[in-house]
Each structure stands twice: as C-alpha cells, then as structure tokens.
Amino acid sequence: MNSVIELQKMNKIYKTGEIEVHAVNDVSFTIERGEFTAIAGPSGSGKTTLLNMMSGLESSTSGSVILAGQSIAKMSASDLSDFRRDHIGFIFQSYNLIPVLSVQENIEYIMLLQGIPKEERRQRVSKILSEVGLSGVEKRFPPQLSGGQQQRVAVARAIVSHPDIILADEPTANLDSKSGSDLLDMMKELNTNRGVTFLFSTHDSMIMERATRLITLHDGAVASDVTK
Amino acid sequence: MLWKMAFRNIFRQKRRSLFTALSMIIGFVMLSVTMALSEGGYGNIIKMFTKDHTGHVQIHHKEYLERPGLYRSLVYTKKIEKIITENREIKHAVPRVFSGGLAFIDEKTTGARIVGIQPAQEAKATTILNKVEKGEYLSDHWNPDKKAEVLLSHGMASILKAKVGSELVLISQGADGSIANDLFTVTGIFAKDFDTMDRMNIYMHINKAQEFLVLNNKIHEIALFLDDYLDSTKVAKQLKKNLAGVESTLAVDTWMDVEQTFYRSMEADKSGSWIMNLIIILIVGIGVLNTVLMVILERTREYGILLALGSRPYMLIGMIVVETFILSIISSIIGALLSLLAIWPLKVYGITYPEPVSIGGITIESINGAYVPIAFWMPIVVVISTAVIVSLIPAFKAAHTDPVKAMRTF
Numbered sequence: 001m002n003s004v005i006e007l008q009k010m011n012k013i014y015k016t017g018e019i020e021v022h023a024v025n026d027v028s029f030t031i032e033r034g035e036f037t038a039i040a041g042p043s044g045s046g047k048t049t050l051l052n053m054m055s056g057l058e059s060s061t062s063g064s065v066i067l068a069g070q071s072i073a074k075m076s077a078s079d080l081s082d083f084r085r086d087h088i089g090f091i092f093q094s095y096n097l098i099p100v101l102s103v104q105e106n107i108e109y110i111m112l113l114q115g116i117p118k119e120e121r122r123q124r125v126s127k128i129l130s131e132v133g134l135s136g137v138e139k140r141f142p143p144q145l146s147g148g149q150q151q152r153v154a155v156a157r158a159i160v161s162h163p164d165i166i167l168a169d170e171p172t173a174n175l176d177s178k179s180g181s182d183l184l185d186m187m188k189e190l191n192t193n194r195g196v197t198f199l200f201s202t203h204d205s206m207i208m209e210r211a212t213r214l215i216t217l218h219d220g221a222v223a224s225d226v227t228k
Numbered sequence: 229m230l231w232k233m234a235f236r237n238i239f240r241q242k243r244r245s246l247f248t249a250l251s252m253i254i255g256f257v258m259l260s261v262t263m264a265l266s267e268g269g270y271g272n273i274i275k276m277f278t279k280d281h282t283g284h285v286q287i288h289h290k291e292y293l294e295r296p297g298l299y300r301s302l303v304y305t306k307k308i309e310k311i312i313t314e315n316r317e318i319k320h321a322v323p324r325v326f327s328g329g330l331a332f333i334d335e336k337t338t339g340a341r342i343v344g345i346q347p348a349q350e351a352k353a354t355t356i357l358n359k360v361e362k363g364e365y366l367s368d369h370w371n372p373d374k375k376a377e378v379l380l381s382h383g384m385a386s387i388l389k390a391k392v393g394s395e396l397v398l399i400s401q402g403a404d405g406s407i408a409n410d411l412f413t414v415t416g417i418f419a420k421d422f423d424t425m426d427r428m429n430i431y432m433h434i435n436k437a438q439e440f441l442v443l444n445n446k447i448h449e450i451a452l453f454l455d456d457y458l459d460s461t462k463v464a465k466q467l468k469k470n471l472a473g474v475e476s477t478l479a480v481d482t483w484m485d486v487e488q489t490f491y492r493s494m495e496a497d498k499s500g501s502w503i504m505n506l507i508i509i510l511i512v513g514i515g516v517l518n519t520v521l522m523v524i525l526e527r528t529r530e531y532g533i534l535l536a537l538g539s540r541p542y543m544l545i546g547m548i549v550v551e552t553f554i555l556s557i558i559s560s561i562i563g564a565l566l567s568l569l570a571i572w573p574l575k576v577y578g579i580t581y582p583e584p585v586s587i588g589g590i591t592i593e594s595i596n597g598a599y600v601p602i603a604f605w606m607p608i609v610v611v612i613s614t615a616v617i618v619s620l621i622p623a624f625k626a627a628h629t630d631p632v633k634a635m636r637t638f
Contacts, residue, residue, distance in 0.1 A: 052632050055536075057536060057631050057632050078540060081538050081539075081540060082538065084536070084537075084538050085537065085538020086538075090537065092533070096529070096533045098233070098530060098533070098534070099240070099530075100232075100233050100236035100237055100240055101229075101232075101236075105229065108229075109229070109537065110537055110538060112229055113538050113539065
C-alpha cells in the first residue's frame, strides 16, 4: 500500500474577537490507498474542518497536507480547483446533486470539466450506474429519486472520474437505516472490488462498524487511531 | 452543459422567470412604442409635409430663403431643367411663385399668402389634388381672358366665410411697383389637414400669379421631390455642384434648411425621448438585478457544490449571464410580437392631440406611429445589454462564493 493523503501537524484556529478556538489541534495521520477509514467524534470535534482542510476547501493555520504526492498548501485557487477535480471525490450529507441536471449529466459533470470525450463519459456512466444498482435512471432528475437513490448517484459521481480518495461527510445522515446500510454495503463493495479509498466523517455506528480503521477526534485532537 | 443548465434554470422557477421576463417585456414594448411614435411619427410628419408642401430639396435665388421677397426670383431656364432631369434621384420638379396680399370677400378681409402653382405638375408631385375638400382643383389650362380661379386653404375660407363659387378680391404689389388687384372665383377649398404649414394660403395657376404680380417668366422656388427624404442632403450637394457653373445667383437647400425651426425642434424633442429610454433601462435593470440576486441567494449552496467539484468561477459567471441572456432573448421575441400589436392602432388611428400642437411652425393635430426598424432593434439591444450587464454584478458575487460557507456542511 502507498499513501494517498498525509497530514502533518495540522492546526486550525478560529478567532472570534479575542477568543481563539482550536478546531483542529496538531493532527497527523496518513491514509493509505484502498483504506476504508472513518473519522468519528462528537459534534464540534473538528471532523468537518479536518475534511475541509484535506480537500483544500479551507486553509489550515499551520501544518501541511500532501495529497497524491503533492503539497496543497502553496497551490493557487485555480490550481487547487483543478487538483480537487482530478484527485478528490466528494459525497455530501445532503446528496448535493445539481437539480437541473439529469442523473447521467450529474455523473458526467466532473468528467466534462476534465475534458473526457463524450463517448467515454457515456460508457463510464453506464458502467458506474450498473455498479451502484441504478441502471435505467440515467434520464431522471434528482427530485424524481428517493434519498437513497440520490446518494448512490452522488457516490457514482464521486468515483466515476477515478479520484485518489473519496471524502464522504456523514453520507448516511439523511437516510433511513435500511437505505444507509445498503449504501454502505455498496461502498464497501467498491472498496473491496475496485480498491476505491474512502474516508468518512461520521458519528453513525454503521459506518464505524464497517470501517477498517477508525480515527476518533476529541476537541480537535486525535484521541485514538485503531486499525481493525 | 453551461447552456443546458442556464436554459433549465429558467424553467426551474417558472414564476420568478416570468416576473423577470415581464419586466423585460414591458420595458421592450414601452421602448418600442416610444420609438415607433418618435422616430416613426416624425418620419411620417416629415414625409407628409415634404410631400404636401416643401418638397425635399428647393432651388431659390440665393437670398430668398434668408429674406423672402418678390424681387428675389429666378428664371427656370432649360439649362436648370436639364440638370434637374439628369439627376435620377429627382422624381418631380415643380416651379412656384409666392407673394403676400390682402384678400376680400364681401365685408370680410384678411392677409393672405399667394401661391402660384403649375396645377398638373403639382398634382403629380404632391397630394394636393386629394386634399380638395369642397369644389374642384385648379384647371391646368390657363385662359387669360377668363376670370381666374383660386383654391383656398381651410383657415382662409373660414375667416372669409368663403364658399365654392364666392368671388374674391385680391390686392398685392406688382414687381413693377404697381398695385396688383384682380377678381377671382373660389373654385375649391382644401381640407383642414392641408393647413399644416400655412392656413392663410390662396393657390392659383402659376401663369396667373406671374401675370398678377408682374413677374413675367420669373418664379421663386423650384421644389424637388425624391423617392426618399433621407437622400435630400446627397441630392442637394450634387445639384449645388452642377448648378454652380450655370447660375451663380442660385441656392440649393434641403427641407431641413428650409424648415430649420421645425427640424431643430423635432431633433430636440427626439433627444428628449432619451429620458424615457433611460427610465425603461432602469425598469429592466432593477427588475433583472432584483430577481437575479434572489436566484443567487437561493442557489448559493449549488454554486458552492459546483465550485467544490472543480468548476472555475468564470463558469459560474457564464452560467448566470447565459441564463439572463437566454431569458432576455425570449423576452425580446415576445416583446417584439407584442410591440407589433401595440404599434398597429397607433399606426392606423394615431394619437390625436386635444389641441393642435405647433412644432417649429408646423401644426400637428395627431401623431401616428410607424413600423420602423429602430423601434425593434433598439429595444433588443437595450433589453439584452441591460439584462446582461446588470446580471454581471450578482454573477461575480456568486463566482466568489466560499464553497464551505455555501454548503454549510462539509
């Protein structure tokens, strides 16, 4: 295994007037390719801030992020945007599909930004939809799908461009337990069969149970890091 | 994909798009109707009074226009006629004689403007023949032994209480210094709308006018008629050049020079209509800005997602501007169709002023709109450019959305 992402002494301090809040406190760890890792912790423990910094959506106060062998600290906004597009797949808590785009178009979007030819895009969409169990819904629009189906489309969108890592923030939070469990099974399958690297931010016990590594945050610092 | 998203976004919030489109459509129709009335209306007025009265280009004695007088005359020579005939733009050339006088019918008397015309040529060049409301038009054949006929303008006939067949006495000054006086028969009276320029005109055969005023073969004006009044300046320039070597005492002027006061008043009035245009731009601008800002507020999360997925800020700007652009095109098409309908009654029936309005000496009782190209292309340009420019402000705002704040989560 080789490392996909490496965090070194990451800190994030928010200042509100005179008050300083250490949202992330001296966090260091490495995620290897093919891991199925969950970052757990109570609300306000710094999970989301950590994911934001890992993806370059938020800057750190100190420390560095090495993603796919490159430090993202000194990248310009546009370089960071391209880097994110090419190396990271996102799965959000509330699906965050583009409502005016069909399922096929939503999945195609990142590939379109990457300049992948239409024929290849269509082939990949067809294949990935079959893998996430949604063949035949290509032409439907997000509001015509159930929550579980929308999140599966979000997973398909995240992995279709073959990113180095999938960052998933509370992916099951808006789903009922059955849909959540099915979704996790599907992601686990993708992890096992295709070697897709997943990093979850969660406090859902189903994710924690399935994760092969569990990093627990407490007050912004790593409280435990257990590989099962 | 950008166009697809922009297009679908229009139909996503149908009611909001409808209100945005309505502000654009209302602005379009208002501007179009204003243009149709100002540009088209003035165009019609120009066509009407040049066709009825001044012609498009006039040839005079070089001092006549500045100080009109009986003695500032010219002779319509064969050379001048040849130069005019050779110019293909000129469709008709009519000679005229003018003088002042005093008119009497029974105990009624008033000052008059005597106009000598060549009846047949004048009828071909102008609409004079159709403007005779009562009686008959002048006979082209002039018999010096027969009592001369005159046509009265509507205003003159009202003052003198003249009827067809009334006997009219006219007194003036002859070019030889004598007192000119003669008895005439009123053969016809013009309709009121022919009084646009001068309601005190008395028309007679040009030969009779020359005899009455002792002008011999002299005239005061050659009025030239073109197919298009917009060619006036060009034709006047050509004639000036060609006549320069023939007769140095002649001046060639366009209708804009002849009716300077009207022309300047009209131009001033037209430039005043830009205030109206500015108001319309504001209506469209505020309407678009308001709705686009609302849209951006509602779609902040979406813009955050698009940026997080790797879209560049300029793509978001493009998407928002394209959305407004498409909506402005749709609105312009609907606006143009509605304008066609709105202008039609203005074209056919016009707007009648409660009281006749005088613009630079030209009396106008009503104004009619016209289907002029500017009434359509100008609103298209104004509506689309205003909408696009105004949408740039919120588009830039959206493009610089912080994805983390926008998505709130993650």
